[in-house]
Amino acid sequence: MARMKIVHILGDLRRGGAERFVVDLCNELAQNEQYEIYLVSLGENVEKSTFISEVSSKVNYLSFHKKRGLSLKVLFRLTSWLVEQKPAIVHTHLHTFEYLVLYRFISRNCRFFHTVHSIAEAECPNFLIKAFRELLYRSNKVTPIVVSADGSESFRKYYGMKKVTVIENGRPFLMLTDKAPLLIKEYKQDKNSFLLVHVGRIMKVKNQLLMIKAVQKFNAIEEKKCKLLLIGDIRDQSLYQQLYEATGNDGFIEFLGGKDNIADYLNIADFFCLSSVYEGMPISLIEALSAGCISICTKAGGIKDMIENEINGFLSTDNSVDSYYQTIKKAVFYPDKQRIKENSFNSFKLNYHIGASGQKHFQAYNLGLIQ
Incomplete structure (x- = not known):
């Protein structure tokens, strides 16, 4: 039986809260052998200043080596890669939402999710981009996820939508080092x-x-x-x-x-x-x-x-x-x-343990809502 492909997309893996969480989440999801987890970074990552070394060997990591700014070349390369992979789930984070503008209309079977890691107005201050995202949210082409009750309230006010999925962030137990x-x-x-x-x-x-x-x-x-x-x-x-x-x-x-x-x-x-x-x-x-x-x-x-x-x-x-x-x-x-x-x-x-967050993501992917 083929495993379900789940793709998470980030701008890069630089040290930051959202990046930290997505790496942890992919590592946690990859523990389930029913799923094939991909972590896609649009930008390149050097080991010294990113979380690249902490990506589990069970996670399929891919980088498109994008430089700063919008890259149409990367947009087309990502779209072609997704067409080839045919994932069941594509989940974007931070500012990668718009890089799926083509694939969302090409794919008929893939389900799309996007996590708002901050308050809605701070994550998407541009009026035109906000209008584009709102259209996809309201037409159920993208399922929005927020990480807190406060984030849920800001999302409802900003987009005028009553329902949004809340899944709290998480982390595994931390381990001390020899330092x-x-x-x-x-x-x-x-x-x-x-x-x-x-x-x-x-x-x-x-x-x-x-x-x-x-x-x-x-x-x-x-x-x-x-x-x-x-x-x-x-x-x-x-x-x-x-x-x-x-x-x-x-x-x-x-x-x-x-x-x-x-x-x-x-x-x-x-x-x-x-x-x-x-x-x-x-x-x-x-x-x-x-x-x-x-x-x-x-x-x-x-x-x-x-x-x-x-x-x-x-x-x-x-x-x-x-x-x-x-x-x-x-x-x-x-x-x-x-x-x-x-x-x-x-x-x-x-x-806030990553196991709880991982389970809620599985529920959202499989059922479309949090039970």
């Missing part, structure tokens, strides 16, 4: 400071300046200090320069760049910090929950669906420096941090 003992020695010797870790690309929506200013305010006022480690690739060089200048010679704040051993840092951290302007369902927060690392977050997007204040993390009341400082203060001096840690880990096991 973990070295990090303990480097960052956990100082008993007079709290260790805060932030994981996120340097870009405006992550709002790292708010976090930096709040930590600096905490350290200027409180006797016991906070040390902040910022982990993530630089996507906005001018913003990075601004953040770097804001820290000055502050020995309590370090930029570490992208790392492939996030579990090691979450394992030693006292707290995980996220101060985003908006989010879909951040993979970095799921990773923090899986490590039982206490989260200090703004109420952006799907975050407020994941974190219940003083139950499995802490939420600032607004996006002001003072509010985030007050939230850091409440978290670090909270009397029952062990309970928060346990609740964090339990919420991951119940809601």
Whole structure:
């Protein structure tokens, strides 16, 4: 019996939340021998700065080596490849939706899905592209998927549609590496400071300046200090320069760049910090929950669906420096941090393990809806 072909398409596999999730999802789906999983990257990927090395050997990986910008050549090559493969399911992510413009009208048997990994208006701000996508959504040629209740609400408002499928992001259990003992020695010797870790690309929506200013305010006022480690690739060089200048010679704040051993840092951290302007369902927060690392977050997007204040993390009341400082203060001096840690880990096991997300995707592919 022939296996069902399922194709997931991304722009590239650079380090980012959506890319991280799609690699994990393909690896999880490939465990089922009834399915033949393909992960297609329009762009090329180098091992050092992408997730290419983490794609399972059970997943069929293909790259079209697209450069920046729209490529009609890649559009036609992708269409020809799909015509040859005849997949049962094609699932696009992020900005790859329009690269199926031809194949959607050629194929009669394939079913199409697209995941909106952020709020709808941020993912598709162009009016003409929005109109094109809405036409396909309403005609049931593409099934939209969102990753959180907040994302569902934004999708319904933006496209004027009542029904959309919600499938939460997920991650497998994280594994420590042989670098973990070295990090303990480097960052956990100082008993007079709290260790805060932030994981996120340097870009405006992550709002790292708010976090930096709040930590600096905490350290200027409180006797016991906070040390902040910022982990993530630089996507906005001018913003990075601004953040770097804001820290000055502050020995309590370090930029570490992208790392492939996030579990090691979450394992030693006292707290995980996220101060985003908006989010879909951040993979970095799921990773923090899986490590039982206490989260200090703004109420952006799907975050407020994941974190219940003083139950499995802490939420600032607004996006002001003072509010985030007050939230850091409440978290670090909270009397029952062990309970928060346990609740964090339990919420991951119940809601955000990749196995649960994989099962819901299988249901959507086979039934067309989430039971």
